[in-house]
Amino acid sequence: MVDLLQKLREFFVTPDFEECKKILCIQPHPDDADISMGATVSKLSEKGIKVYYLTVTDGGAGSKNQEIIGPRLSQLRKQEQQQAAQILGVHELIWLDFEDLGDYTVEQVRAKTVEYIRKIRPDIVFTVDPFLDYEVHPDHIKTGMAASQATSLYRLPKLYPGSTDHEVKAIAFFNTAHPNTFYEIEQRHFEKKLMAISQHKSQFDEKALKILSLYLSERSKHDGKLIEPFKVLPPTMLHVMPEAIKF
Numbered sequence: 001m002v003d004l005l006q007k008l009r010e011f012f013v014t015p016d017f018e019e020c021k022k023i024l025c026i027q028p029h030p031d032d033a034d035i036s037m038g039a040t041v042s043k044l045s046e047k048g049i050k051v052y053y054l055t056v057t058d059g060g061a062g063s064k065n066q067e068i069i070g071p072r073l074s075q076l077r078k079q080e081q082q083q084a085a086q087i088l089g090v091h092e093l094i095w096l097d098f099e100d101l102g103d104y105t106v107e108q109v110r111a112k113t114v115e116y117i118r119k120i121r122p123d124i125v126f127t128v129d130p131f132l133d134y135e136v137h138p139d140h141i142k143t144g145m146a147a148s149q150a151t152s153l154y155r156l157p158k159l160y161p162g163s164t165d166h167e168v169k170a171i172a173f174f175n176t177a178h179p180n181t182f183y184e185i186e187q188r189h190f191e192k193k194l195m196a197i198s199q200h201k202s203q204f205d206e207k208a209l210k211i212l213s214l215y216l217s218e219r220s221k222h223d224g225k226l227i228e229p230f231k232v233l234p235p236t237m238l239h240v241m242p243e244a245i246k247f
């Protein structure tokens with residue numbers, strides 16, 4: 001198995017993040033990418049790489065307060081995401097506006113995602129890991145699955161009319177239990193990420209922000225370095241490849 005993995009790694013080479021011209025980050029809610037890969041976004045945008053955020057839901061369910069949920073919260077969260085994106089240097093925000101915690105399907109999100117992959121032509125698609133053990137949030141499971149399927153199947157006209165000559169070179173999962181890539185960041189990128197997260201005031205009060213900062217600070221330590229972890233796979237490995245989990 002080790003030999004086979006070695007051979008697969010030689011055969012399927014994924015690009016370094018910094019070799020990319022454009023990346024597409026597909027998130028369930030406004031705040032997920034900032035929390036899980038905000039420092040990476042900050043560093044890559046600083047290097048001139050165009051970072052696109054595609055947010056699947058409208059964020060309208062993210063509160064325990066019955067008074068605010070729905071369009072009002074959705075509008076507020078879009079403003080928060082806008083401010084956070086400005087701090088991190090995100091090039092463009094795209095909203096699919098599916099209802100947060102709604103009954104939309106993976107297939108619906110997949111079709112829209114294929115459309116945007118063909119339009120934006122990203123080198124790498126980033127998204128939440130839908131294979132995370134114990135992940136129960138339906139928006140996260142559906143978004144990760146739709147983004148993965150789209151990244152595997154975006155050339156097929158059955159899913160979205162037309163065709164493309166573009167090749168997505170890798171998919172990178174964040175919030176993953178099987179990281180194979182530890183992208184090194186600097187303290188200033190981490191600080192910017194925290195500043196971006198603090199814009200999501202509807203989601204985090206001061207106490208929650210403090211706990212999240214401590215958690216993320218621990219999670220970003222690896223081998224004496226400051227990092228953000230990802231599981232990076234060549235799109236080919238998203239189908240009939242039992243080796244993908246160890247890749």
Ligand SMILES: [Zn+2]
Pocket residue numbers: 028029032140
């Ligand atoms: Zn989320």
